[in-house]
Amino acid sequence: MDQVTVVPVCQDAVMVQERSKFPPRLGFPAATVRPGERTVDAAVRALAAETWLTATSDELHDIGRYGDVEAFALILDETPRLKSSDDANGAAWVEITPNLWRVLSGDDGEILRVAIRLAGGEES
Incomplete structure (x- = not known):
């Protein structure tokens, strides 16, 4: 099954989550693409379900495919408040270092490195 992930990012911060359904790790909102669903629509759904951030498919930038994962970036001008869902805890904006x-x-x-470049931030 295809998967999607979304990286909410602005010039100096990125949203990460401590994933709870997987071995403990940092990650981004993610979802499995449903039958008949476009990958970008699955990304919009994942973003809303896991962070309460809303975006349209036109606002997401397709970063590319990594194995069975299609990655998207949501480029923001500022860091809005986040709310974690049951799928993830500890969603937070962290400074890009x-x-x-x-x-x-x-x-x-x-995926993060590409998203940071799209947002006009600096990465090393």
Whole structure:
């Protein structure tokens, strides 16, 4: 099954979550694509369900495919309040620092690096 992940990011901060349904790790809102659902619509659904952030499909930037995961970025001008769902706890905005991408597992580090570049931020 295809998966999606969404990276909410602005120039100096990114939203990360402590994932609770997986081995403990930092990550981003994610979902399984339902039959007949477009990947971008699954990304919009995941974002709303896990953070209460709302976006339209036109506001998401397709970062690319990483294995069976299609990654998207939501580029924001500021860091709105977040609310964690039951799927994730500890959703928070964290400052973008050099090598932040290294604390993420799997492809999430590279996905973050691309999202930061799209947002006009600096990454190392």
